[in-house]
Amino acid sequence: MSDDRLSSARLSPRDVFHVGSAGLxxxxxxxxxxxxxxxxxxxxxxxxxxxxxxxxxxxxxxLDKLGTNxxxxxxxxxxxxxxSVKLPKDAPGMVGRMPGVEHxxxxxxxxxxxxxxxxxxxxxxxGITVKAGTExxxxxxxxxxxxxxxxxxxxxxxxxxxxxxxxxxxxxxxxPGQQVLIGxxxxxxxxxxxxLPLASEIERAALVGWKGAGKLLGFDxxxxxxxxxxxxxxxxxxxxLIPRTVDPxxxxxxxxxxxxxxxxAKAATEGAFTNLLLGLGGVALLVGGVGVANTMIIxxxxxxxxxxxxxxxxxxxxxxxxxxxxxxxxxxxxxxxAGVVLGSVATYVYAVSGGMPWVVPPWAVAGGFAATLFIxxxxxxxxxxxxxxxxxxxxxxAG
Amino acid sequence: xxxxxxxxxxxxxxxxGVAALRGVDLRIEREELLAIVGPSGSGxxxxxxxxxxxDRPTAGSVTxxxxxxxxLSDRRxxxxxxxxxxxxFQSFHLVPGVSAQDNVAEGLLYSGLPRAxxxxxxxxxxERVGLADRMHHRPHELSGxxxxxxxxxxxxxxxxxxxxxxxxxxxxxxxxxxxxMELLHDLNxxxxxxxxxxHDSEIAEALPRQVRIRDGEVVxxxxxxxxARAGGDxxxxxxxxxxxx
Numbered sequence: 347m348s349d350d351r352l353s354s355a356r357l358s359p360r361d362v363f364h365v366g367s368a369g370l371x372x373x374x375x376x377x378x379x380x381x382x383x384x385x386x387x388x389x390x391x392x393x394x395x396x397x398x399x400x401x402x403x404x405x406x407x408x409l410d411k412l413g414t415n416x417x418x419x420x421x422x423x424x425x426x427x428x429x430s431v432k433l434p435k436d437a438p439g440m441v442g443r444m445p446g447v448e449h450x451x452x453x454x455x456x457x458x459x460x461x462x463x464x465x466x467x468x469x470x471x472x473g474i475t476v477k478a479g480t481e482x483x484x485x486x487x488x489x490x491x492x493x494x495x496x497x498x499x500x501x502x503x504x505x506x507x508x509x510x511x512x513x514x515x516x517x518x519x520x521x522p523g524q525q526v527l528i529g530x531x532x533x534x535x536x537x538x539x540x541x542l543p544l545a546s547e548i549e550r551a552a553l554v555g556w557k558g559a560g561k562l563l564g565f566d567x568x569x570x571x572x573x574x575x576x577x578x579x580x581x582x583x584x585x586x587l588i589p590r591t592v593d594p595x596x597x598x599x600x601x602x603x604x605x606x607x608x609x610x611a612k613a614a615t616e617g618a619f620t621n622l623l624l625g626l627g628g629v630a631l632l633v634g635g636v637g638v639a640n641t642m643i644i645x646x647x648x649x650x651x652x653x654x655x656x657x658x659x660x661x662x663x664x665x666x667x668x669x670x671x672x673x674x675x676x677x678x679x680x681x682x683x684a685g686v687v688l689g690s691v692a693t694y695v696y697a698v699s700g701g702m703p704w705v706v707p708p709w710a711v712a713g714g715f716a717a718t719l720f721i722x723x724x725x726x727x728x729x730x731x732x733x734x735x736x737x738x739x740x741x742x743x744a745g
Numbered sequence: 746x747x748x749x750x751x752x753x754x755x756x757x758x759x760x761x762g763v764a765a766l767r768g769v770d771l772r773i774e775r776e777e778l779l780a781i782v783g784p785s786g787s788g789x790x791x792x793x794x795x796x797x798x799x800d801r802p803t804a805g806s807v808t809x810x811x812x813x814x815x816x817l818s819d820r821r822x823x824x825x826x827x828x829x830x831x832x833x834f835q836s837f838h839l840v841p842g843v844s845a846q847d848n849v850a851e852g853l854l855y856s857g858l859p860r861a862x863x864x865x866x867x868x869x870x871x872e873r874v875g876l877a878d879r880m881h882h883r884p885h886e887l888s889g890x891x892x893x894x895x896x897x898x899x900x901x902x903x904x905x906x907x908x909x910x911x912x913x914x915x916x917x918x919x920x921x922x923x924x925x926m927e928l929l930h931d932l933n934x935x936x937x938x939x940x941x942x943x944h945d946s947e948i949a950e951a952l953p954r955q956v957r958i959r960d961g962e963v964v965x966x967x968x969x970x971x972x973a974r975a976g977g978d979x980x981x982x983x984x985x986x987x988x989x990x
Contacts, residue, residue: 352812354824355857365854372842655838658799659899660827660855662820738799742834 354662366672369645377677380641383634384681384721385688388714390627392689395710397696398620404702405613412544413488414606415581419572419588422599431599432568437592438480441572444591446580451483452569453548456559458529460507460552462517472516476528477551477570478559479508486573487545494522494537502555505562507533510549514538517552528552529563544605545573631717634681639725642674646733650740657738667734674726675719682718686711747775748808749907749938750796755805757791757961765791767961768805773907773940778933780949781942783958790911792958793942797830797909798822810906827855831900835912837892839884845871845895846880852899870902871895874928890921897928901937908932908939914948926951 357365370377419441421431434440442450456476459468483489484496495501496508507526509519514535517526525532533554542548559565572592576584585604589597646653653666661669690706697704750773757766765788773779783789794800795807798814807814810829817825831852839848849867850860858866871880874894884892893913900908910929914922926948933939941952949955957965 352817352821352824352828354820354827355855357854358859361854361860368840368843651836651838652840654799655832655834656855657823658797658826658830658832659852660823660825662823662855664820665823665855739794742799742838 354660354665357665357668362668362672363676365669367676369649369673370676376641377680380637381677381681381684383637384631384678384718385634385684387627387629387631387634388682388685388718389688389692390630391624391717392686392706392710392714393692393696394620394623394627396689396693396704396706399705399707399710400693400697400702401700402613403705404700405609407703408543409606409609409613412606412609413575414604414610415578416486416488416544416573416575416605417581417585417588418545418603418605419574419592420601420603421570422601424599431596433570433572433592433600435567435569437569438572440591441574441588444576444584444587446576446584447574448577449482449486449575450480451486451573452480452556453483453551453553453571453573454478454556454559454565454568455570456554456563456565458563460513460517461527463527473550474513474516475547475551476563477548477553478556478563478565479553480556483548483553483573484539486575487542487548488575489542489545489548490540491537492540494535496537497553497555501536503557503561504555505531505533505558506536506555508537508539508553509535510539510551510553511541512546512549513552526552528554531562543609547571631721635678635721635725638674638678638681638722639729641677642670642726642729643732645673646670646729646736649733650736651742653733653736654738654740654742658742663734667730670730670733671723671726674730675722678718678722678725679715682715685718686714689714749773749775749777749810750940751806751808752796753806753808755795755802755807757788757795757800758803765961766795766802769958769961769963771796771956771963773938775906775938776933776936777954778930778939778952779941779954779956780952781940781956781958782944782946782949784944787958788961789942789944789958791961793909793911796907796940797832798826823855828903829906831903831905831908833893833896833900833908833910833913835915837884837896837916839892839895841884844881844883845876845887845898848884848895849899849902852902856903866902867898870898873901873932874898888921889917890924893917893921893925894928897925897932901932906938908937910939910941912943913941914943914945922948 421433423429424431438450438452441447454477456478458476459471460474460476461468481497481502492511507528509517519526519535519538522535522537524535526535554563560567574584585602588602589600592600656666693706694704750771752769752771755766755769756764758764769792781789781792795802798809801814809825812825814822840851846864846867849870850863853863853866868880871877874897876891876894876898879887879891887895913925917925929939929941941948943949953969955967956963
């Protein structure tokens with residue numbers, strides 16, 4: 347008997363879990379309350395990251411649909427007179443012949459106004475402009491017709507008009523076939539366009555066929571906006587070449603813009619302000635960690651008998667330490683789990699109600715759990731060390 | 746080797762200069778049943794802690810089951826407790842909300858046995874203390890005497906070399922107390938070495954051997970059957986308090 351080597355037995359992971367969770371099982375209410383702090387912190391962070399990721403995903407989706415390969419060409423201003431110069435009549439054709447360009451459309455501003463009838467004063471334009479539009483315009487814009495049709499070779503020559511959706515709304519036109527007064531002539535509405543996020547000026551316009559505009563409304567044939575779509579790879583080169591192609595003598599008079607750049611910038615900055623909210627979530631998490639530490643200290647004080655009993659049953663200091671660190675980890679882990687679920691649900695509700703795709707980045711979930719485990723360890727370490735240092739006899743004497 | 750406990754000139758002094766034990770010699774042989782008896786403040790609780798290796802003496806040597814306690818680290822000391830010593834407490838210290846069987850199995854948690862075996866042995870130990878029909882009851886569903894019997898089962902489930910019972914009947918009515926003492930007698934008859942720590946002379950006198958403690962010293966070591974034999978050879982030199990520091 348005396349020659350047996352004394353070595354303490356290791357607890358199996360299952361035993362460690364069992365012993366570590368024993369304290370939690372007997373006090374479920376306290377578990378809920380102290381895990382709540384961690385849960386709120388993690389939920390805040392997951393929701394902040396998830397909501398900004400969802401709205402970014404929506405923007406990118408939209409951008410993807412609209413394409414980032416469209417450029418808009420407009421006349422610049424004459425540097426001396428300050429007047430706006432005119433683009434050459436054959437500018438759309440020249441742009442269309444550039445390598446890489448797939449579709450070109452153009453509009454030309456007209457001076458006429460559009461009204462429902464003669465009874466409405468000419469000055470009440472309602473912000474609606476009248477433009478001549480080429481046949482290819484819709485393709486270049488990737489626009490769609492909500493009701494009715496787009497121009498074809500025939501309708502473009504006659505008094506027919508296609509309305510942007512804002513223009514139609516302001517004029518009170520709901521179905522094609524109705525008539526509007528442009529200048530002093532009635533035009534038949536043949537189509538109403540769907541919204542065009544990249545060309546809001548077209549949304550607010552009444553479009554007349556290019557040839558019809560020249561014949562019926564005195565259009566001089568100079569385009570005021572050219573919309574060009576090229577392959578994604580050639581956007582950069584096309585952009586650099588357009589001014590000299592359109593107006594080789596005065597390339598400075600030609601302005602090229604990328605209507606999607608504003609959306610792109612928005613997508614890039616989406617999430618910048620979330621740092622502040624993430625910080626708030628971090629504070630909540632910290633407070634939750636303090637709550638867990640507090641609960642653990644109380645737990646150790648309350649369970650001095652149990653600690654003494656376990657020591658007398660043969661638990662080493664290390665085993666007592668592990669028990670309380672495990673308890674703390676379980677406590678914060680439960681909070682973290684609840685937080686991830688809560689945050690994901692909050693993101694889901696927000697995304698679905700805003701018509702966005704539901705995105706919760708895996709790195710946020712992993713980060714949330716890592717933070718939880720870190721907090722659980724830190725919060726549990728001090729109480730656990732205290733528990734392990736308790737003298738086994740003191741623990742038994744009390745009560 | 747049939748000596749389970751050997752204390753040699755053991756002294757314990759707490760910080761602040763209170764001497765709880767002053768040179769105690771004590772040998773406990775295998776299969777003995779003895780009482781360590783004394784009034785409160787006599788130092789018997791300190792003696793229990795030192796024999797149970799929950800505390801270390803400030804002087805003297807303690808040998809439990811052949812191991813010199815002074816040379817052991819916390820880990821080895823814990824292993825010594827897990828394998829060689831079982832404790833029974835006045836207030837039972839059962840884990841609430843856990844069945845009697847699991848409470849007893851807890852006594853083997855730190856022994857390295859797999860869970861299934863721990864539970865099986867626990868069932869055996871409960872049969873041994875006559876609680877086979879209370880296996881799945883929780884502590885609050887048991888009477889005081891039954892609780893103490895569960896606690897005894899937990900202490901003996903690992904077949905320890907020494908069972909230390911600290912006032913095992915202190916929280917029980919006299920009928921349950923008698924039943925518990927009877928159980929200890931039975932376990933002793935089956936071969937267990939048992940030391941009962943008590944302030945109750947009546948309980949002590951019913952046991953085969955009584956070690957009387959007063960003021961931190963053994964004043965008598967009586968064995969049933971033989972004549973009163975003074976165990977206090979050591980009491981010749983200044984046992985009075987107030988001497989020294």
